[in-house]
Amino acid sequence: MRREPSAFTWLRRNLTETVTPRGRLRPNLYRLDVKDWILFEPSTAHLQKKHEIFQSPSRDKHLIQSKGCLGPQHEVLELLLDYLPQRYPENFQVAAVPSLGSKYGPDTTITLHAADWQMEYRVGDFAHFPLELASRLVLEDLVIVEDGTVVAGSVLFSFTRFHERFGMNMEQIHSKVPQYQNDLEKPVAKVFATLRDDRPMWRSNWNVSWSDDIMAGYSRYPHRNQGISTAERNLLFEELKYKIGQKGLAESAWLKVEYQTLRRLCHHPSSVLFTIRTFINSFQELESEPLAAKALLQNMDRLQHTEFKKYIGIDDVDLFQTLRSFVQDACVE
Numbered sequence: 001m002r003r004e005p006s007a008f009t010w011l012r013r014n015l016t017e018t019v020t021p022r023g024r025l026r027p028n029l030y031r032l033d034v035k036d037w038i039l040f041e042p043s044t045a046h047l048q049k050k051h052e053i054f055q056s057p058s059r060d061k062h063l064i065q066s067k068g069c070l071g072p073q074h075e076v077l078e079l080l081l082d083y084l085p086q087r088y089p090e091n092f093q094v095a096a097v098p099s100l101g102s103k104y105g106p107d108t109t110i111t112l113h114a115a116d117w118q119m120e121y122r123v124g125d126f127a128h129f130p131l132e133l134a135s136r137l138v139l140e141d142l143v144i145v146e147d148g149t150v151v152a153g154s155v156l157f158s159f160t161r162f163h164e165r166f167g168m169n170m171e172q173i174h175s176k177v178p179q180y181q182n183d184l185e186k187p188v189a190k191v192f193a194t195l196r197d198d199r200p201m202w203r204s205n206w207n208v209s210w211s212d213d214i215m216a217g218y219s220r221y222p223h224r225n226q227g228i229s230t231a232e233r234n235l236l237f238e239e240l241k242y243k244i245g246q247k248g249l250a251e252s253a254w255l256k257v258e259y260q261t262l263r264r265l266c267h268h269p270s271s272v273l274f275t276i277r278t279f280i281n282s283f284q285e286l287e288s289e290p291l292a293a294k295a296l297l298q299n300m301d302r303l304q305h306t307e308f309k310k311y312i313g314i315d316d317v318d319l320f321q322t323l324r325s326f327v328q329d330a331c332v333e
Contacts, residue, residue, distance in 0.1 A: 005279065
């Protein structure tokens with residue numbers, strides 16, 4: 001895996017397979033090499049956006065915890081304080097001050113360097129919400145799932161309406177995802193039931209985004225807006241096709257990929273940490289990624305006759321063919 005991954009990294013390795021040849025959704029899970037758990041590079045946009053949102057009135061829509069889940073949050077923070085300075089020593093320095101049997105007591109400080117972004121944090125300042133500090137250190141969204149239900153999380157970049165989905169189980173969260181109930185509900189439940197703390201997993205998925213905004217929202221997927229009618233949705237596609245006709249696909253669309261990891265907490269075995277790193281790269285860059293383009297083309301062809309293509313937003317025939325032609329051209333080395 002490259003030091004600075006992108007939306008093309010896992011497609012290039014043919015490790016992102018949305019559906020089987022018969023059109024069934026795949027869990028697409030692999031054993032995680034722990035060195036690839038957290039993907040950090042000195043990009044400040046995500047860190048700055050978290051800093052901004054966590055100090056704004058919209059904080060409570062993106063950063064939420066339920067009562068009684070401080071233990072798992074502390075464990076997540078300790079895992080990161082162990083991992084980050086070892087994996088990325090040029091970006092993280094931790095001055096540990098043990099206290100009451102804890103390796104990282106309240107006076108422990110963490111210094112983060114990323115390009116022109118530098119912050120110093122004190123563990124004790126986040127005693128009421130340890131996951132907030134954990135989130136401020138990484139580019140990922142973080143979600144803690146306990147006995148199948150979301151109990152704490154920091155979500156800005158991967159999906160919308162976290163505050164509405166908080167407290168739901170996996171089936172409820174994915175209830176409106178086509179094919180999820182038939183294809184993935186049982187496999188996902190099995191994964192959560194059998195996941196071991198010494199065998200974390202990872203997966204990746206892809207989507208077409210119509211915006212390069214790092215914040216999740218309907219600007220990326222206007223077709224998913226639940227407040228619009230079928231006629232309005234069709235009109236959106238016409239507008240997108242007009243934009244492509246004026247500017248070209250390369251300057252009108254982006255490839256959005258999520259790199260997700262699942263890790264059961266050792267000291268809180270009923271809890272699983274779900275990390276989501278979101279990458280958005282222009283389709284223009286696909287022209288220099290023939291292996292990723294080949295894998296994406298295979299994904300698209302398998303999706304062509306599925307319900308799930310509507311979720312991705314490639315159910316419009318003309319839009320699908322425009323996108324497919326562009327991806328097919330990019331396959332040529």
